[in-house]
Amino acid sequence: MASKAKAVGVGIIGFGTIGTGVVRVLRDEAKAIEERLGYPVRIVRIADLDTRTDRGVKLRKGVLTKDARKLINDPEVDIVVELIGGIEPARTFMLEAIEAGKSVATANKALLSEHGPELARAAERKGVAVGFEASTGGGIPILKVLRESLAGDKNLEVYGIVNGTANYILTEMSDGRGEFGEVLEAAQRMGLAEADPTYDVDGIDSLHKLVILVALAFGKRIKPKQVHVEGIRNISSIDIAYAKEFGYAIKLLAVARDTPKGVEARVHPTMVPVSHLLSQVGGAFNAVCLRGRALGTSIYYGQGAGMMPTATAVVADILDAARNMRDGKAGAQLVPTYGRPLKTLRSSPVVAMASTSHEHYIRLSVADKPGVLAKISSILGKEAISIATVSQHASPARGAVPLVLRTHRAGEAALKRALAKIGRLGDVRAKPVVIRVEETLGQAD
Amino acid sequence: MASKAKAVGVGIIGFGTIGTGVVRVLRDEAKAIEERLGYPVRIVRIADLDTRTDRGVKLRKGVLTKDARKLINDPEVDIVVELIGGIEPARTFMLEAIEAGKSVATANKALLSEHGPELARAAERKGVAVGFEASTGGGIPILKVLRESLAGDKNLEVYGIVNGTANYILTEMSDGRGEFGEVLEAAQRMGLAEADPTYDVDGIDSLHKLVILVALAFGKRIKPKQVHVEGIRNISSIDIAYAKEFGYAIKLLAVARDTPKGVEARVHPTMVPVSHLLSQVGGAFNAVCLRGRALGTSIYYGQGAGMMPTATAVVADILDAARNMRDGKAGAQLVPTYGRPLKTLRSSPVVAMASTSHEHYIRLSVADKPGVLAKISSILGKEAISIATVSQHASPARGAVPLVLRTHRAGEAALKRALAKIGRLGDVRAKPVVIRVEETLGQAD
Numbered sequence A, B: 001m002a003s004k005a006k007a008v009g010v011g012i013i014g015f016g017t018i019g020t021g022v023v024r025v026l027r028d029e030a031k032a033i034e035e036r037l038g039y040p041v042r043i044v045r046i047a048d049l050d051t052r053t054d055r056g057v058k059l060r061k062g063v064l065t066k067d068a069r070k071l072i073n074d075p076e077v078d079i080v081v082e083l084i085g086g087i088e089p090a091r092t093f094m095l096e097a098i099e100a101g102k103s104v105a106t107a108n109k110a111l112l113s114e115h116g117p118e119l120a121r122a123a124e125r126k127g128v129a130v131g132f133e134a135s136t137g138g139g140i141p142i143l144k145v146l147r148e149s150l151a152g153d154k155n156l157e158v159y160g161i162v163n164g165t166a167n168y169i170l171t172e173m174s175d176g177r178g179e180f181g182e183v184l185e186a187a188q189r190m191g192l193a194e195a196d197p198t199y200d201v202d203g204i205d206s207l208h209k210l211v212i213l214v215a216l217a218f219g220k221r222i223k224p225k226q227v228h229v230e231g232i233r234n235i236s237s238i239d240i241a242y243a244k245e246f247g248y249a250i251k252l253l254a255v256a257r258d259t260p261k262g263v264e265a266r267v268h269p270t271m272v273p274v275s276h277l278l279s280q281v282g283g284a285f286n287a288v289c290l291r292g293r294a295l296g297t298s299i300y301y302g303q304g305a306g307m308m309p310t311a312t313a314v315v316a317d318i319l320d321a322a323r324n325m326r327d328g329k330a331g332a333q334l335v336p337t338y339g340r341p342l343k344t345l346r347s348s349p350v351v352a353m354a355s356t357s358h359e360h361y362i363r364l365s366v367a368d369k370p371g372v373l374a375k376i377s378s379i380l381g382k383e384a385i386s387i388a389t390v391s392q393h394a395s396p397a398r399g400a401v402p403l404v405l406r407t408h409r410a411g412e413a414a415l416k417r418a419l420a421k422i423g424r425l426g427d428v429r430a431k432p433v434v435i436r437v438e439e440t441l442g443q444a445d
Helices: A017-028 A030-037 A068-072 A090-099 A109-126 A142-149 A164-174 A180-189 A204-218 A237-246 A307-324 A372-382 A412-423 B017-028 B030-037 B068-072 B090-099 B109-126 B142-149 B164-174 B180-189 B204-218 B237-246 B307-324 B372-382 B412-423
Strands: A008-013 A041-047 A079-082 A103-106 A155-161 A248-259 A262-273 A285-292 A296-303 A357-367 A387-392 A400-407 A433-437 B008-013 B041-047 B079-082 B103-106 B155-161 B248-259 B262-273 B285-292 B296-303 B357-367 B387-392 B400-407 B433-437
Touching: A008 A017, A008 A068, A008 A307, A017 A030, A017 A041, A017 A307, A030 A041, A030 A307, A041 A068, A041 A307, A068 A090, A079 A090, A079 A307, A090 A103, A090 A109, A103 A109, A103 A307, A109 A204, A142 A204, A142 B142, A142 B307, A155 A204, A164 A180, A164 A237, A164 A248, A164 A285, A204 A248, A204 A262, A237 A248, A237 A357, A237 A387, A237 A400, A237 A433, A307 B142, A357 A372, A357 A412, A372 A387, A372 A400, A372 A412, B008 B017, B008 B068, B008 B307, B017 B030, B017 B041, B017 B307, B030 B041, B030 B307, B041 B068, B041 B307, B068 B090, B079 B090, B079 B307, B090 B103, B090 B109, B103 B109, B103 B307, B109 B204, B142 B204, B155 B204, B164 B180, B164 B237, B164 B248, B164 B285, B204 B248, B204 B262, B237 B248, B237 B357, B237 B387, B237 B400, B237 B433, B357 B372, B357 B412, B372 B387, B372 B400, B372 B412
Parallel strands: A008 A041, A008 A079, A079 A103, A262 A433, B008 B041, B008 B079, B079 B103, B262 B433
Antiparallel strands: A155 A248, A155 A285, A248 A262, A285 A296, A296 B296, A357 A400, A357 A433, A387 A400, B155 B248, B155 B285, B248 B262, B285 B296, B357 B400, B357 B433, B387 B400
8 A cells, every 4th residue: 555645646548538437436436545545546647649629628737748758758647558559659658658567558449459479578577567467348347356356257158238439329220210321420420430430340349358358257368360250331220120030139249158179169140039138238338248157147238338328447457556555566467367377278270160050031122023922941951951931022223132041050161151152043132141140148058 | 475385274253045055166176166266165164053953064063162262262273253143142253263363254244334443443452354245246256346456546426236135125026026024934934034024024134234335335434324225115016107107117226326415325125227337237146336437337247145146256265365464473464454444434425315315206095086186286485495297096995095196306404394294284184105216327417
């Protein structure tokens, strides 16, 4: 614990939305935080290239600087918060801060998913804390739950909705607010989606978070590039309507299971039964589901993004790091970065997507004439893919009608071969839309 | 941290269901736990008056004893787990263990809600940890979330389903499995309800948990006996049917809000809109909802009882206590019992139920003749209680029909006066059933 007289000093690199939120929480709750800790948490320095824009929060003179290194090397700064995002210079700043004996906190999922172990190694050497609660699930304290609360159980499965922008878009589409493109544009106008929405809508952001969740839940390190990732650009409101008819909601899920063959990990749009709580998670909310050997299913729900919710997660890391300090300086690392010594975080292969099997929803656009279904069924039959239901509704599109098939559990490789053959049929007018159906989320296989 | 060579020793007082679960988790996950901590956690002693029954777990010779004090005073025992329940001798055992310099963990909500501060004071003096994660929400790690993760935010509201037995009974009733008494009996036969179900179905268990949640969420100490508590014995399947018709589920909720006038705290059956995630929480599951000033709403869902889920919470406390130890002995208390120095946990009044206001569902059994509704409306009108809807369905009961009213927000005191007058009407055949309707859960007032 820091001596009573001394404040714990915080330096924030990156004075954008979340940085401003952190300043606001530390200011609004200053008295309560001091009461809890027994000493105050003080913002010593904030570094940002833009030192002019008014963020609506008052700072003491001299706090704002353009020079991140001045912040890192300030002896009054005990904890460095990195909020600039991206790999560099964020990585270098964090390594330098750790080297200087400071605990660090970050919301940077890209950095953590790629270079987390490098940061953990440096932190282990110096006995400082690396907090990244804000990187995954926004304000949901899921990382600490995995790192500490569920540390005595064996986690078998972790899955959920971890990107608020994609979930917002799917919710809006489900509420009849238009097709993907229109809803995305509206979200961009309202500041709910980035100008370049790639990370959010193509599943990359969810992938980064999944890699982090896998490390904490299973104690396994997987490479992001080995994970199968699909985004939501191909989802159309007609798919959402079919999903509703069948009793499902379409959600962009990140899913991982710890199996004897390696980690099964994937990000893709998924039909979730309306009876599953995940189907009820709307708007920019996130929810992470865990299945543990002893605990069974538990679910963590909250705001997945936004200034203030994300700021609370950063502040939680600051308080943890402050408590971890003894006699005013960082010492023995009480809870390691991954909740375990880094040497016990083991690299694991990712189970190849082609070797997994799922139920599928397949929407084809086919010529409105007899015999088409027979040809398609025959192709699926040859790949031993069994059709569960077929739906064909009238459509206004000239000459083409939507044909919707639902398969029983079928191997991904067989399905891929079948879809390639189906795509070559003259009567199939557009690229098939395929959405996996998850009936067994949270259940033992 | 304990020196690498040394194991952390655990003593368990009370070898019932949860105690057996703790032994199983510590045995099943022994390797994983040692890998995480860097040293093993070893069960040194288990004390129970019954040393004969086979619990299906193998113990080394000499582990089992009838003498709790032998366990408490064993120098090999670093952490004492109390799982006998009730106030005494649990309280004395825990105080003695703390006095002996040992960290303690317990699932005892009655003890914590009555004597938590006494334990916290003793623990603060000795620098040891008091863990009680298993006391509230079963396997849901809600207490650590409040104590540490959300420590930087101001919590405004905490509410939820915290009794699995009551929720199981209401779910079974909702699924058409019979009336309260039949469903309770079936639950007792299956071991899902105690022989004496009072604590669970009359809301007392929920009350104990609410007192604990209030302390951690708001930093306020309230007295259990000041809290308004109603159980579920009066709920009939006809109420559940009406609730469904109106778009609600009936749940036994524990609700607390931090207000300038004191803590509003109450336990009672509640009509929850089907759009709220709480309405979807079925069976023996629990869910706790929080609303924070910065975080907004977050929800924590999982198994609220049961051997293995509850055991994971006890094990989480054991691991926390183990990490808190330095050089093989308890030292500075890193996170205090209530997440704050005990002197900052302030006694708070509970807002009198009579001064709160709610929407109500009122079911009356009235004579099937004209003029009855006019009399009832007149009584309500005089108390300025505004009726939102009236439903009257045919009923097979001789001469009596159910009359269901829904009120707009009305003061509890006025409603109580009105109901007393209504009860005295000759045409009213049974005690009115009143269920509060919560439309504004998780919303600012």
